[in-house]
Amino acid sequence: MKILAIGANGVIGKAVVSHLQQDHEVIAVGHSHGDYMVDIENKESIKALYERVGKVDAIISMAGNGQMGSLEEMPESGYHTVLSNKVMGQVNLVRLGLDYLNEGASITLTSGQASNHPMLGTAAIAMGVAAVNAFVATAALELKDGKRINAVSPSMVKETMEQWGIDSGSGIPAIDVATYYQASIDGQQNGEVFNATGGQYEPA
Amino acid sequence: MKILAIGANGVIGKAVVSHLQQDHEVIAVGHSHGDYMVDIENKESIKALYERVGKVDAIISMAGNGQMGSLEEMPESGYHTVLSNKVMGQVNLVRLGLDYLNEGASITLTSGQASNHPMLGTAAIAMGVAAVNAFVATAALELKDGKRINAVSPSMVKETMEQWGIDSGSGIPAIDVATYYQASIDGQQNGEVFNATGGQYEPA
Numbered sequence: 001m002k003i004l005a006i007g008a009n010g011v012i013g014k015a016v017v018s019h020l021q022q023d024h025e026v027i028a029v030g031h032s033h034g035d036y037m038v039d040i041e042n043k044e045s046i047k048a049l050y051e052r053v054g055k056v057d058a059i060i061s062m063a064g065n066g067q068m069g070s071l072e073e074m075p076e077s078g079y080h081t082v083l084s085n086k087v088m089g090q091v092n093l094v095r096l097g098l099d100y101l102n103e104g105a106s107i108t109l110t111s112g113q114a115s116n117h118p119m120l121g122t123a124a125i126a127m128g129v130a131a132v133n134a135f136v137a138t139a140a141l142e143l144k145d146g147k148r149i150n151a152v153s154p155s156m157v158k159e160t161m162e163q164w165g166i167d168s169g170s171g172i173p174a175i176d177v178a179t180y181y182q183a184s185i186d187g188q189q190n191g192e193v194f195n196a197t198g199g200q201y202e203p204a
Numbered sequence: 205m206k207i208l209a210i211g212a213n214g215v216i217g218k219a220v221v222s223h224l225q226q227d228h229e230v231i232a233v234g235h236s237h238g239d240y241m242v243d244i245e246n247k248e249s250i251k252a253l254y255e256r257v258g259k260v261d262a263i264i265s266m267a268g269n270g271q272m273g274s275l276e277e278m279p280e281s282g283y284h285t286v287l288s289n290k291v292m293g294q295v296n297l298v299r300l301g302l303d304y305l306n307e308g309a310s311i312t313l314t315s316g317q318a319s320n321h322p323m324l325g326t327a328a329i330a331m332g333v334a335a336v337n338a339f340v341a342t343a344a345l346e347l348k349d350g351k352r353i354n355a356v357s358p359s360m361v362k363e364t365m366e367q368w369g370i371d372s373g374s375g376i377p378a379i380d381v382a383t384y385y386q387a388s389i390d391g392q393q394n395g396e397v398f399n400a401t402g403g404q405y406e407p408a
Contacts, residue, residue, distance in 0.1 A: 043280075071299060071346045076247075079295060083287050087331065091283060095275060115338040118395065123342040127291065130338035131331035134319040138327040142275045191322065 002056045003185065005029060006038060006049075006093065007063030011159045012110070015174035016062060016181050027053055031063065040064070040089030043096065050100045058185045059097050059107045061090050064132075066112075066125040074124065082128035091135055094149065104146040108184040109136060111153040113197060129153065133193045140191025148190040152180045155197045176200045206260045207389065209233060210242060210253075210297065211267030215363045216314070219378035220266060220385050231257055235267065244268070244293030247300065254304045262389045263301050263311045265294050268336075270316075270329040278328065286332035295339055298353065308350040312388040313340060315357040317401060333357065337397045344395025352394040356384045359401045380404045 001024045007013045008028035017028045029036040029049060036053070039045040040063050064086030067078035090109045097107060114122045115130035136151040143149060158171030179201040180194040194201065205228045211217045212232035221232045233240040233253060240257070243249040244267050268290030271282035294313045301311060318326045319334035340355040347353060362375030383405040384398040398405065 071343050072302070076292075076296070076299075079292060083291070087287070088280075088283060091327075091331075092280070095280075098276070115334070115341070118342040118345055120342075120345050123295075123339050123346075126338040126342045127295075127335035130319070130334035134330040134334035135327050137319070138322040138330045139275050141322055141324050142327075 001025070001058055001185070003027065003058040003060060004049075004053055004056045006040070006059065006061045007031070007110070009034065010062055011157050011163075011174050012154065012177050013062040016060065016178045019175065019178035019182060020185075027056075038063075040093060041084050043092055046092055046096050050097060053100070055100050055102050055105075057102050057105045059093065059101065059105075060181055060185070061093050061107070061109050062181075063093075064090055064110060064128070066128060068121045068125065070121050071123060074121075079124045079127070082124045083131075086125075086128040087131045087135075090132055094135075094139060098143070098147065101147050104148075106148040106150065106185055108181055109149070109151045111136075111151045111193065113153055113155040113195070116153075116195075117155075136193060137191045143190065148184075148188075150184040150189055150192045150194060152177065152184060152194045152196055154180070172196060172198055205229070205262055205389070207231065207262040207264060208253075208257055208260045210244070210263065210265045211235070211314070213238065214266055215361050215367075215378050216358065216381050217266040220264065220382045223379065223382035223386060224389075231260075242267075244297060245288050247296055250296055250300050254301060257304070259304050259306050259309075261306050261309045263297065263305065263309075264385055264389070265297050265311070265313050266385075267297075268294055268314060268332070270332060272325045272329065274325050275327060278325075283328045283331070286328045287335075290329075290332040291335045291339075294336055298339075298343060302347070302351065305351050308352075310352040310354065310389055312385055313353070313355045315340075315355045315397065317357055317359040317399070320357075320399075321359075340397060341395045347394065352388075352392075354388040354393055354396045354398060356381065356388060356398045356400055358384070376400060376402055 009030040111129040111132040114126040161168035180196040213234040315333040315336040318330040365372035
């Protein structure tokens with residue numbers, strides 16, 4: 001498969017690219033460095049990327065900025081970051097990407113567990129991940145030619161928690177998260193949210 | 205109780221105001237007509253409303269525009285309508301409204317069932333209602349002084365379906381929806397999404 005991996009420089013992105021490269025041709029796309037770059041908040045940037053790469057068998061988005069902050073202290077810009085980037089950035093990767101998918105190809109977005117496990121300071125992020133999950137479930141109904149769309153919803157990644165210096169005991173290793181993206185690409189699911197909350201993917 | 209009811213001119217709004225007026229002082233607020241008006245996309249308009257009304261025992265938002273449309277045909281503006289109005293409009297009613305709530309007062313927002321029952325053409329609306337539900341669940345953790353926040357998530361309202369000329373058999377009468385807002389105001393729930401999908405509210 002020819003796979004376009006957007007957000008390839010992050011902790012999850014690196015693990016996914018490394019994992020999928022074993023069997024596939026992976027085009028790794030970053031935000032600010034690498035051979036291929038895209039600003040997902042900019043539709044022209046997304047279109048230019050797709051034009052350059054051409055048709056693919058899978059698009060994976062591991063991109064999307066979030067912002068933590070309390071209800072009282074986070075400025076409105078924090079909400080807009082989430083809605084413009086994590087939500088509409090990924091929505092536009094889908095809307096503009098449909099024409100660049102081969103028959104039977106898939107798109108996989110990234111949400112997260114914030115809406116399943118409410119925590120202090122995560123209102124904006126929880127909104128964003130819930131929106132991405134809802135988008136995937138409804139958009140799936142409208143895809144044609146065997147095209148599919150799913151999301152991976154990872155809990156906090158172990159390596160990120162270690163970088164932050166917080167207890168990583170509850171974290172999921174990035175290499176385990178990668179197996180859920182693989183499942184989305186290889187499987188037949190459409191409109192599915194893969195909860196990557198512990199261990200590698202196992203079929204239900 | 206002194207209750208501020210925003211979005212009072214809609215099908216749900218009229219039923220809720222009529223229902224709550226039996227026992228409470230209800231200040232009915234519309235978008236474009238009535239004694240009190242507010243544009244929830246405009247923070248200055250929200251602040252001016254709250255300043256004029258003063259402290260209250262409950263704020264109810266039944267406001268929020270949505271837009272239906274297929275993935276291929278709906279313009280990006282349709283998504284922005286949902287995110288700016290239904291989502292950030294209601295989020296800002298909360299963020300700005302916290303200072304105008306008496307001790308033990310509640311805020312109740314309105315989401316909807318689109319994210320629970322994926323249907324064609326509802327991707328943007330499903331995103332919006334999922335975001336509102338996630339916001340309520342997380343924001344609830346941060347409220348102080350016994351303040352509470354909930355959402356009512358109604359399925360399609362029977363009267364609206366009749367206006368549209370579609371089969372209203374699965375719809376919920378607006379007067380039944382009103383009982384869920386009453387439950388949110390009268391009860392002790394915080395962070396709850398009241399699914400108003402059939403019949404009047406009954407305690408679990």
